[in-house]
Amino acid sequence: MTGIRSISRRRFLGTGALGSAAALTTRGLEQVLAAEAHRQGKHVILLWLAGGASQLETWDPKPGRPTGGPFQAISTNVPGIQISELMPRMARHLQHTAIIRSLNTKDGDHGGASRLMHLGRRDEPTVKFPDLGAIIARELGRTDSQVPDYVSFYTATEGRGTSLGQSGFLGARYNAMSLTQEQLPANLRRLEQISEIDHRARGELRDTLSDQFMRGRESAAAASQREAYQRVPGLMASEKLFDPSGEPLSMRALYGETLFGQQTLVARRLVEAGVPFVKVSRAWWDSHGQNFETHLELVSELDQVLDALLTDLQQRGLLERTLVITLSEFGRTPAINASLGRDHFATVWSCSLSGCGILGGSVYGKSDDDGNDVAESPVAAGELFATIFQAMGIDHRKEYALGARPVPLTNPGSEPIKAVLA
Amino acid sequence: MVSRVIIGCLLCTCALFQVGPSRAQELSTTVLPDPELTIGAAIDQLIGERLARAGLEPAPLAGELNLLRRTTLDLAGRIPTAREAREYLESNAPDKRRELIEQLLGSPEFVAHQVNLLDALLMQSRRSSLRDYLERAVTENRSWDRMFREMIVGEPGDGEQSGAIQFLRSRISDIDRLTNDVSVIFFGVNISCAQCHDHPLVHDWTQDHFFGMKAFFYRSFENGGFVGEREYGELEYKTVAGESRKAGLMFLSGSRLPESEVAEPSEDQRKQEKAQLEELKKQKQPPPTASYSRKARLVDVGLESENATYFARAIVNRIWQRLIGRGLVHPVDQLHRGNPASHPELLDWLARDLMHHGYDLRRLIGGIVSSDTYARSGIWESASRPPAELHAVAILRPLLPQQYAASLALAAFDPEQLNSPDAPKKIQARVQFSRGFADWFELPGDEFQVGSEESLLLSNSDRAARELFADGNETLVARLRACSDIASAVDLAGWNVLNRPLADAERRILTEYLQQRQDRLAEGYRQMVWAMMTSAECRFNY
Amino acid sequence: MSKVVKDLQRREIFFCITRDLENHQLFAGASDGRVYRVIPECEPPVFLGMDGHRGYVTGVICARGCVISAAFDGALIWWDPVECKPLRKVPAHARWIRGLALSPDESWFASVGDDMVCRIWDTESGLLRRELTGHAPRTPQHFPSMLFAVAIAADGQQLATADKVGKINVWEVSSGAVLRSIQAETMYTWDPKQRIHSIGGVRSLCFSPDGRQLLAGGMGQVGNIDHLEGKSRMEQYDLERGDLIHAFEGELKGLVEKLVWHPQGQVIGMGGDHGGFVQIYDLSSRAIVQQEKTAAHIHDFVSNDAVSRYYAACHGRIAILE
Structure with a gap:
């Protein structure tokens, strides 16, 4: 119904610019360009723990409390910070990591909460907001990129409907390249009937015809179509990135043999090749029964995957340019139910941020002794998103113009948490 | 009852805009060109x-x-x-453009296309569809005000609630959204705006405007999937200052509609009503209609001279x-x-x-x-x-999904098939066939961008190759292969895909492309057709 | 048999319970790391907590005048049941201990833990006599496995252990050899599609008095593994042939946490999902002749001498059933 206008990368780069007034109102072009350059080559890997991982069995253990459950807390390589004993390997990476222990997001329903934690704000009836991945893709993606801007894995079927990305008013250009059951994104592989040379020649013929047609005409939409076709060979070449068998066995073993491990390894391959945003969803954590057995499985896996990813990124010199996030739609109740489960809980829960732009070894916010309420510094979804943008060098106050309405990246009043930013 | 979302919006207080009554008066005082002129003139x-x-x-x-x-x-x-x-x-008719327009406006294809467009506007890809209703309404060329009334109040005799009322029925579970959708679609006013407080141009908009509009729908409810309306019930909301206030009926123009007080039902009456509704639910019957209908009043007031x-x-x-x-x-939901x-x-x-x-x-x-x-x-x-x-x-306008799909389907079709008297039928069948892949394409918004999903799909998907670029029966590619030489094949492709004779430069480029593929000419034709069908020219209305 | 006659509500979750035959008192292991000495007949009932473990207490036995407990901290503790003081603490497993079983002559007992080892201990000296290893530490899907259950036959010659993926090993105690391996795969649900993790496992084992049969309890395949919503399940095996004789599928959902062969020939099983249940199996007619719901999930139970009364360790309570 309404479209999106903003100062775009395309305009800086001089392709397909439409002469309408730039909607980015608050900052000078020079500053923006500087920030633009600054952001080049940055990435986000979101490990989306769908269904709601328990803060008590991960980042905010309460050993010895009636709500604490059976797992102990262990010390980490940062004095004074303890995490669950289920994460012994992660305990060696706290110098790169900030833990937020005081998310209070108020929505304990999978659907609504998942949308909230993807969008950083509530849905509004008539605005289709872009999700974190789409915004990062738009802000950090490069026009001349040979790889996708936004890749999303979600293999389990539970919760997939509410966790799939949306580019919203940013448009299809920023849709996630989405992988569900299949190991490869759709339509990356050339059909056998056409040779590689003809495939390329055909694309060039298309461009030539289109360029002739566009003489004397002007349209940002047509420019985006040209770009979409020009990206085809690059995207097809990125097919190999999705195949982890190209990695040494030792590397594959480091990430573990599980699907989540192998997909996270692919995520690293993708960011290394320049993809700005990769979401690897690990579903389904909704442990209403047997919370501890479930977390013994899933946190053990997460621990190995996080350890592998952070180690690997660091060894490749990518960690300082890559932000690794673990996030769910909510946490789990401190109360342990009769099925030894924990239920949905959005009042006080945790997430982690590691790497790019983050003040390592920091803990922000505090839950009370039994984890029932925020004791210090509550954090809402918008503040978390503002923090993520800030860590990536993106001004969270930047506005897109949706018709006549300016829409900032995060809702007004959402300030980044300076205490966890480097 | 009051939605957190909307209240949230208004609390952070956007200065929304004023659609004041003065606007309506402006219309009568402005000197407009002669009403007798044709629209075009x-x-x-x-x-x-x-x-x-x-x-x-x-x-x-x-x-x-x-x-x-x-x-x-x-x-x-x-x-x-x-x-x-x-x-x-080739036609030498002096008035051929006017004739073309008249012929198209009278065609069944016009009805089908209008139905597509209106369904997209009104139902916004909801699961339920207004198509059956729209087909009737557009075929009869029902007036837009009548359609509005039928969508809000229902068509007479539609006890099943299967017709126009689906518009309301599909939204009845969320009155806030319904209120805003009605305002946007029928009045061009988006009242959900939550973050306009920095906008320098807009005037104050009070919560009364939103809740005044919402009050028209507040007595409507869902029962067993049907829409009902009560004759009582007052909407209350909290003002920015935290004070509770009753929302009376108020149209977007600011005109308030007086109503006589209605007593709230007693506990017993409520129980009775509940039991009755449960029974109707069981019998899969719609609830009884209200003898005094607020939503009908919205239609009345919305179509009154000034508000209209x-x-x-x-x-x-x-x-x-x-x-x-x-x-x-521009944008179309910002009429203020x-x-x-x-x-x-x-x-x-x-x-x-x-x-x-x-x-x-x-x-x-x-x-x-x-x-x-x-x-x-x-x-x-x-x-x-x-x-x-x-x-x-x-x-330059991007084609709508159905337009692009139908155009591709026709472009890929053997033109010889359309030289027979039953050509209109075959065209219709092709358009029908194209519905199967219209969802490959995104419904364009104001500043639409084509994504790589589309380019990858048309480049590499097996289905696209089979349905659009194939070389079998009744395909353009097969017809090109049957051409006596490359030159005539190129010309034919130009007419079929781009609907025009090719320019010399284009002819040269394409001929050269094909000549380089003499050893695999069929494949060359497929590639040429692909390049034309994915070109900007074919993707846009220019 | 399944009427709750007394319901002692507590904050703790009770995982295990045993009875001191001489003094008519109960010992129950709880989620707060304590072993409680419970005298239910007193008014109000006495709950005397004994501190020593760090972690859920999941096994408790009375033997040779001592109480011996095991917990998720991997430790075994010998207690003086009168003074309520620890006598000895032994680090027994590298991971959680899931349960204990006492030999008929009380001279030794077995512990099982998530390090996937069954260890045999001398009751009096506390010395390790033997280690039984034969359960895979990882599930076929590469997740940590768990060793949930252990039982000892009436002659003290055979011992059975069972794990998360439904593998049951029957061991010869004297040699440590595996006499038989059984795969009770129905009791392990791996969800490869919807949620990509698992639930279940064999949670209880019980030999027939003659040692020729083995019963295994758990739950059947689960649709939605977020919940304990599989049908309760008990499988009866012929140990000589290794065949499944019959699988008893209960109408009630949840895990069968404990199985006891009643002297009169019937088998009693208890467990639950959110709520608890009591089931009585008639093996000759292959029927579950009684299945009743109780208020809360039952993790363990023990009977009185006359086998007319049962004390159940439940979520948030000790329940007495008759």
């Missing part, structure tokens, strides 16, 4: 005046075949066939946007004084004309496509292109 006069003021000479009219394609896409939802294009070009200008302007603006590429008020129309007199003239002619949308559409403004070329030769809103030059 009025448009050209008012667009021309502004161009003259800007010292701009508009682009020349587009070529005949360009216009044929543009008009066919807009009225029939598809490209013309090669044969239609040739015949149009919002209603008329909103649909005029939408249709203008669709056919011209940019709303007279802070966001003036590019051509206020034109909007008012067209709105008045629509009201005076019984809200006849077909007449309006026919009028707009008959104007020279519609018929301008999209090519601007000199250095600086004038701003789009001056309409000096045609705006």
Whole structure:
């Protein structure tokens, strides 16, 4: 119904610019360009723990409390910070990591909460907001990129409907390249009937015809179509990135043999090749029964995957340019139910941020002794998103113009948490 | 009952805009061109005046075949066939453009395309569909005000609630959204705005406007999937200051509608009502209708003389946007004084004309496509292109999913098949077939961008290759192969896909491409057809 | 048999319970790391907590005048039941201990833990006599496995252990050899599609008095593994042939946490999902002759001498059933 206008990368780069007034109102072009350059080559890997991982069995253990459950807390390589004993390997990476222990997001329903934690704000009836991945893709993606801007894995079927990305008013250009059951994104592989040379020649013929047609005409939409076709060979070449068998066995073993491990390894391959945003969803954590057995499985896996990813990124010199996030739609109740489960809980829960732009070894916010309420510094979804943008060098106050309405990246009043930013 | 979302919005207080009553009066005091002018003439006069003021000479009219394609896409939802294009070009009829428009407006394809467009506007890809209703309504050319009434109040005799009322029925579980959808779709006013407080141009909008509109629907409810309406119930909301307030009926213009007090039912009456509703639910029957209906009052007040200008302007603006590429008020859901129309007199003239002619949308559409403004070329030769809103030059418009799908399906079809008397039937069948892949494409918004999903799909998907670029029975590729030489094949492809003779340069490029593939000419033809069908020319209405 | 006659509600979750035959008192292991000495007949009932473990207490036995407990902290503790003081603490497993079983002559007992080892201990000296290893530490899907259950036959010659993926090993105690391996795969649900993790496992084992049969309890395949919503399940095996004799599928959902062969020939099983259940199996007619719901999930139970009364360790309570 309404479209999106903003100062775009395309305009800086001089392709397909439409002469309408730039909607980015608050900052000078020079500053923006500087920030633009600054952001080049940055990435986000979101490990989306769908269904709601328990803060008590991960980042905010309460050993010895009636709500604490059976797992102990262990010390980490940062004095004074303890995490669950289920994460012994992660305990060696706290110098790169900030833990937020005081998310209070108020929505304990999978659907609504998942949308909230993807969008950083509530849905509004008539605005289709872009999700974190789409915004990062738009802000950090490069026009001349040979790889996708936004890749999303979600293999389990539970919760997939509410966790799939949306580019919203940013448009299809920023849709996630989405992988569900299949190991490869759709339509990356050339059909056998056409040779590689003809495939390329055909694309060039298309461009030539289109360029002739566009003489004397002007349209940002047509420019985006040209770009979409020009990206085809690059995207097809990125097919190999999705195949982890190209990695040494030792590397594959480091990430573990599980699907989540192998997909996270692919995520690293993708960011290394320049993809700005990769979401690897690990579903389904909704442990209403047997919370501890479930977390013994899933946190053990997460621990190995996080350890592998952070180690690997660091060894490749990518960690300082890559932000690794673990996030769910909510946490789990401190109360342990009769099925030894924990239920949905959005009042006080945790997430982690590691790497790019983050003040390592920091803990922000505090839950009370039994984890029932925020004791210090509550954090809402918008503040978390503002923090993520800030860590990536993106001004969270930047506005897109949706018709006549300016829409900032995060809702007004959402300030980044300076205490966890480097 | 009060939605957190909307309250949240209004608490952070956006200064929304005022759609004050004065706007309606402006219409009667502004000097508008003669109401007796044709729509086309009025448009050209008012667009021309502004161009003259800007010292701009508009682009020349587009070529005949360009216009044929543009008009066919807009009225029939598809490209013309090669044969239609040739015949149009060859025709010497002095009035062939007017005849074309009339013929298209009277065709079943116009109805089908209108149904697609209206369904997309009204149902916004909801699961339920208004298609059955819209098909009846558009075939009969029902007036837009009547359709509005039928969608809000229901058609007489539709006890099953299977017709127009689906519009309301599909939204009944969320009254806030319903309120806003009705405001946006029928009145061009988006009242969900939550973050406009920094906007320098807009005036204050009180919570009364939103809740005044919401009050019209507040007594409507869902029972067993059906829509019912009570005769009691008052909407209360909290003001910014935290005070509780009753929301009376108030239209967007600010006019308040008095109502007599209604006593709240007793506990017993409520129980009785509940039991009755449960019983109806079991029997899968709709609840009884209210003898006094608030939503019916919205229709009445919305169509009252002064208020009706919002209603008329909103649909005029939408249709203008669709056919011209940019709303007279842009964006189309921002009809308010802070966001003036590019051509206020034109909007008012067209709105008045629509009201005076019984809200006849077909007449309006026919009028707009008959104007020279519609018929301008999209090519601007000199250095600086004038701003789009001056309409000096045609705006390139991305095809809607169904338009692109239907056009691809026809472009890929063997043109010989359409030389028979049953060509219209075959065209219809192709268009029908194309519905199966219309969802490959995104519904374009104002600043639409094509994503790589589309380019990858058309490049590499097996299904696209099979259904659009195949070399079998009744395909263009097979017909090209049957051509005596490359030159005639190239020409045929040009007519079939691009609906025009090719320029020399194009002919040269394509011939060369094919000559390099003499050893695999069939494959060469497929590639050429692919390149044409994925080209910007084929993807857009120009 | 399944009427709750007394319901002692507490904050703790009770995982295990045993009875001191001489003194008519109960010992129950709880989620707060304590072993409680419980005298239910007192008014109000006495709950005397004994501190020593760190972690859920999941096994408790009375033997040779001592109480011996095991917990998720991997430790075994010998207690003086009168003074309520720890006598000895032994680090027994590298991971959680899931349960204990006492030999008929009380001279030794077995512990099982998530290090997937069954260890045999001398009751009096506390010395390790033997280690039984034969359960895979990882599930076929590469997740940590768990060793949930252990039982000892009436002659003290055979011992059975069972794990998360439904593998049951029957061991010869004297040699440590595996006499038989059984795969009770129905009791392990791996969800490869919807949620990509698992639930279940064999949670209880019980030999027939003659040692020729083995019963295994758990739950059947689960649709939605977020919940304990599989049908309760008990499988009866012929140990000589290794065949499944019959699988008893209960109408009630949840895990069968404990199985006891009643002297009169019937088998009693208890467990639950959110709520608890009591089931009585008639093996000769292959029928579940009684299945009743109780208020809360039952993790363990023990009977009185006359086998007319049962004390159940439940979520948030000790329940007495008759």
